[in-house]
Amino acid sequence: xxxxxxxxxxxxxxxxxxxxxxxxxxxxxxxxxxxxxxxxxxxxxxxxxxxxxxxxxxxxxxxxxxxxxxxxxxxxxxxxxxxxxx
Numbered sequence: 001x002x003x004x005x006x007x008x009x010x011x012x013x014x015x016x017x018x019x020x021x022x023x024x025x026x027x028x029x030x031x032x033x034x035x036x037x038x039x040x041x042x043x044x045x046x047x048x049x050x051x052x053x054x055x056x057x058x059x060x061x062x063x064x065x066x067x068x069x070x071x072x073x074x075x076x077x078x079x080x081x082x083x084x085x086x
Contacts, residue, residue, distance in 0.1 A: 046059070
């Protein structure tokens with residue numbers, strides 16, 4: 001639990017503007033939940049139009065946010081190139 005709180009503090013203090021999608025994605029990915037629950041939470045988070053399907057742009061946001069959140073949590077000094085995803 002302490003590791004997760006430390007990560008949230010690091011994310012909040014290291015940038016002046018917090019990417020909420022990255023924050024929630026990271027919390028979901030590293031939560032102690034079943035894989036199916038994580039997928040459902042992520043799907044609901046990125047289903048912006050609430051049609052129970054993801055458009056390509058929503059899927060791109062999901063991948064980008066999850067990858068960047070994972071890099072930040074694991075202290076990997078990298079970011080995903082958005083052009084490589086689309």
